[in-house]
Amino acid sequence: MSQTLHRGLLVIELLGERPRRIAEIAEELEVHHSTALRLLHTLRSEGFVHQQDDSRYRLGSSMFRLAHHALEGIDVRDLARPDMERLSQRCGETVHLGILEGRQVVYIEKVEAKHPVRMYSRIGAVAPLHCTGLAKAILMRLDPERRDQLLHDHQFTAYTDATHTSPESLLDDLTRSAERGYTRDDQEHEPGIHCIAAPVLTADGRPAAGVSISAPTSRISSQTLLEQVPDLLIATQRISHHLGWEHERSPASTRRAYT
Amino acid sequence: MSQTLHRGLLVIELLGERPRRIAEIAEELEVHHSTALRLLHTLRSEGFVHQQDDSRYRLGSSMFRLAHHALEGIDVRDLARPDMERLSQRCGETVHLGILEGRQVVYIEKVEAKHPVRMYSRIGAVAPLHCTGLAKAILMRLDPERRDQLLHDHQFTAYTDATHTSPESLLDDLTRSAERGYTRDDQEHEPGIHCIAAPVLTADGRPAAGVSISAPTSRISSQTLLEQVPDLLIATQRISHHLGWEHERSPASTRRAYT
DNA sequence: TGCGTGTGTGCAACATATGCATAGACTACG
DNA sequence: CGTAGTCTATGCATATGTTGCACACACGCA
Known part of the structure; x- marks a missing residue:
C-alpha cells in the first residue's frame, strides 16, 4: 500500500x-x-x-x-496454539506441545479435539527423553554435542517391551527419524498409547519445541495414525515458519556455525 | 530523509x-x-x-x-578489523582476534601497530584454553554447560609457573574476570609475554570471538598494560554492537533461554 | 442500546518522494 | 596524466504518492 x-x-x-x-x-x-x-x-x-x-x-x-x-518475547504456546487446534480438528486426536527444559521435556500445551475445553491433565508433566515421540522429535534435531551430553548419564528405564534401553538403540531411531522428518512412539512409554511427533525449528535450525499426536492403540491403528503425518508436518512447518525457519533449505544444508 | x-x-x-x-x-x-x-x-x-x-x-x-x-554471512574478521586497527594504533601494541572452533581457540586475525603490513605469524595457530587471555575471554562468557564440557577432559599443561593447572583455579579466574569484564594473562602461556583480553558478544549474549592486546613484559609493565583496558573494552563493545549486542543490559540480566 | 475498538475506503489537498542534471571524491587502468 | 567507472551528494521542478478526514462496518462488551 x-x-x-x-x-x-x-x-x-x-x-x-x-x-x-x-x-x-x-x-x-x-x-x-x-x-x-x-x-x-x-x-x-x-x-x-x-x-x-x-x-x-x-x-x-x-x-x-x-x-x-x-524472539525472546515470543511464547511458543501462543504461536503454536492456532495450528495445534487446526491439526487436532483435522485428525480428531489429542495434540501436545512440549519443550526441552534442562535435562527433560515438559508438556506446555495440549489440545483435545473431543473436548472443546482444554484439559490440563498433562500440562506441566515431564517426559523421559528416550521413549516419547515428542522428546525424540526434539532430540533428533538437537545439536549432537548437546544431545550426547543429555544422554550421557540418562537412565534408560524400560517402561514397556518397546522402550529403548540403550543409547545406541535410541540414536539409531533418531537418525532414521531425522531422515523422514518425524518420530514414532509405538507403546514405548505407555502400553496402549502410540504417537507421532515432529519438531518446531527456529531460524537457526535448532528445535524450539515438539508437537505430537497421540492416541490409544485400541481406537486407532498404526496405519491410520501414520496417515496423519502429512498434516502434522504441515502444522510444525507452519509454526516453525513463524520463528523464521525457512523450509526450503539450500542444497548445502551444512552451514557455518560461528558468529 | x-x-x-x-x-x-x-x-x-x-x-x-x-x-x-x-x-x-x-x-x-x-x-x-x-x-x-x-x-x-x-x-x-x-x-x-x-x-x-x-x-x-x-x-x-x-x-x-x-x-x-x-548474521550467518557475516565474517567476524571483516567486522572487527577496523576497530582492531584503531585499538592497535591507540595502544601501540599487537592486537589479536580469535574464535572458538571445536575444542580449541584459533587466531584468525592480527594487527601489529609497528608494522603496517600484517604479519600472519600466528594466524591459524591454536591456543590452549586454560592459559591465554583470549581463550579465557571467550570461556568466561560461554554457556556454563558448554564450558564445563570443554574443560571436562582438558589437559591443564603447565607452560610456566603462572599457568592454571586445575579446573578450580581456572574457573575462579574466569568468575573474577567476568565480573570486571576482561581477562588477564600474566605470563601464563609464554614467559615474558602478558596480555589482556575481552569477548565479542552477539545479540543473544554468546561470545562470538575474543580480542586481546599482548606485549612483552620487557617493554610494557603490567600497570601500563592495564591502562589499555578501557580502550580494549570500547573496541570489543563496538564490535559486539555490530552483531546486535546491546551494551545496556536490563537489570534482570538473566533472560529466558527457550525459543 | 451505546461505547470503544479495529478495519477499510473514497477523496481532496498538499507534503513529499521522485527523476534528472550536475558536481565532487575516489579508484582503477592504460 | 587523462579517462572511465564507481559512489556520494545536492538543488529543483514535477507530479506522484501520502496523508488526514469523513464515513461506514464489524465486533465485543457493558
Missing part, C-alpha cells in the same frame, strides 16, 4: 540475501540511483543497514538486535 | 520492544490511525510484522529469517 516503505523493505530483503552495491539495488528496485541512495540513507540512519568498507551495504545491527529481542 | 520509510522503521522498532495495538502505534508516530494502518499493512504484506489473535501487532517471521541469514 505504501510504495516508499515497500521499496525500503525490499531493500532490506535484498540485503538479507547478500551485501550489494548501490547500483545493483537501484536496478532491482527499478528506481533512480539517487532514490536508492535516499532509501539507503534512511535505513542506515536507523541502523537497519550498514555500509562496509568496500562501500557495499549489508544488514545492520538494528536488525539483529530487534529480531533477537522480539 | 524519507519520511514514510522512517515511520515504517519506527514501527518496527516499537514492535521490537513489545507487541502493540494500532492506537498506540498511531499515537507514538503522531499520525492518523489510517496512516498507521496503511504502514502496518505494508509491513504485514512483507512478513515484517505479524498480527496476533488479540489483533495486536508484533514482529514477524521476515525479521527473524533475514536477521539470521544475514
Whole structure:
C-alpha cells in the first residue's frame, strides 16, 4: 500500500540475501540511483543497514538486535496454539506441545479435539527423553554435542517391551527419524498409547519445541495414525515458519556455525 | 530523509520492544490511525510484522529469517578489523582476534601497530584454553554447560609457573574476570609475554570471538598494560554492537533461554 | 442500546518522494 | 596524466504518492 516503505523493505530483503552495491539495488528496485541512495540513507540512519568498507551495504545491527529481542518475547504456546487446534480438528486426536527444559521435556500445551475445553491433565508433566515421540522429535534435531551430553548419564528405564534401553538403540531411531522428518512412539512409554511427533525449528535450525499426536492403540491403528503425518508436518512447518525457519533449505544444508 | 520509510522503521522498532495495538502505534508516530494502518499493512504484506489473535501487532517471521541469514554471512574478521586497527594504533601494541572452533581457540586475525603490513605469524595457530587471555575471554562468557564440557577432559599443561593447572583455579579466574569484564594473562602461556583480553558478544549474549592486546613484559609493565583496558573494552563493545549486542543490559540480566 | 475498538475506503489537498542534471571524491587502468 | 567507472551528494521542478478526514462496518462488551 505504501510504495516508499515497500521499496525500503525490499531493500532490506535484498540485503538479507547478500551485501550489494548501490547500483545493483537501484536496478532491482527499478528506481533512480539517487532514490536508492535516499532509501539507503534512511535505513542506515536507523541502523537497519550498514555500509562496509568496500562501500557495499549489508544488514545492520538494528536488525539483529530487534529480531533477537522480539524472539525472546515470543511464547511458543501462543504461536503454536492456532495450528495445534487446526491439526487436532483435522485428525480428531489429542495434540501436545512440549519443550526441552534442562535435562527433560515438559508438556506446555495440549489440545483435545473431543473436548472443546482444554484439559490440563498433562500440562506441566515431564517426559523421559528416550521413549516419547515428542522428546525424540526434539532430540533428533538437537545439536549432537548437546544431545550426547543429555544422554550421557540418562537412565534408560524400560517402561514397556518397546522402550529403548540403550543409547545406541535410541540414536539409531533418531537418525532414521531425522531422515523422514518425524518420530514414532509405538507403546514405548505407555502400553496402549502410540504417537507421532515432529519438531518446531527456529531460524537457526535448532528445535524450539515438539508437537505430537497421540492416541490409544485400541481406537486407532498404526496405519491410520501414520496417515496423519502429512498434516502434522504441515502444522510444525507452519509454526516453525513463524520463528523464521525457512523450509526450503539450500542444497548445502551444512552451514557455518560461528558468529 | 524519507519520511514514510522512517515511520515504517519506527514501527518496527516499537514492535521490537513489545507487541502493540494500532492506537498506540498511531499515537507514538503522531499520525492518523489510517496512516498507521496503511504502514502496518505494508509491513504485514512483507512478513515484517505479524498480527496476533488479540489483533495486536508484533514482529514477524521476515525479521527473524533475514536477521539470521544475514548474521550467518557475516565474517567476524571483516567486522572487527577496523576497530582492531584503531585499538592497535591507540595502544601501540599487537592486537589479536580469535574464535572458538571445536575444542580449541584459533587466531584468525592480527594487527601489529609497528608494522603496517600484517604479519600472519600466528594466524591459524591454536591456543590452549586454560592459559591465554583470549581463550579465557571467550570461556568466561560461554554457556556454563558448554564450558564445563570443554574443560571436562582438558589437559591443564603447565607452560610456566603462572599457568592454571586445575579446573578450580581456572574457573575462579574466569568468575573474577567476568565480573570486571576482561581477562588477564600474566605470563601464563609464554614467559615474558602478558596480555589482556575481552569477548565479542552477539545479540543473544554468546561470545562470538575474543580480542586481546599482548606485549612483552620487557617493554610494557603490567600497570601500563592495564591502562589499555578501557580502550580494549570500547573496541570489543563496538564490535559486539555490530552483531546486535546491546551494551545496556536490563537489570534482570538473566533472560529466558527457550525459543 | 451505546461505547470503544479495529478495519477499510473514497477523496481532496498538499507534503513529499521522485527523476534528472550536475558536481565532487575516489579508484582503477592504460 | 587523462579517462572511465564507481559512489556520494545536492538543488529543483514535477507530479506522484501520502496523508488526514469523513464515513461506514464489524465486533465485543457493558
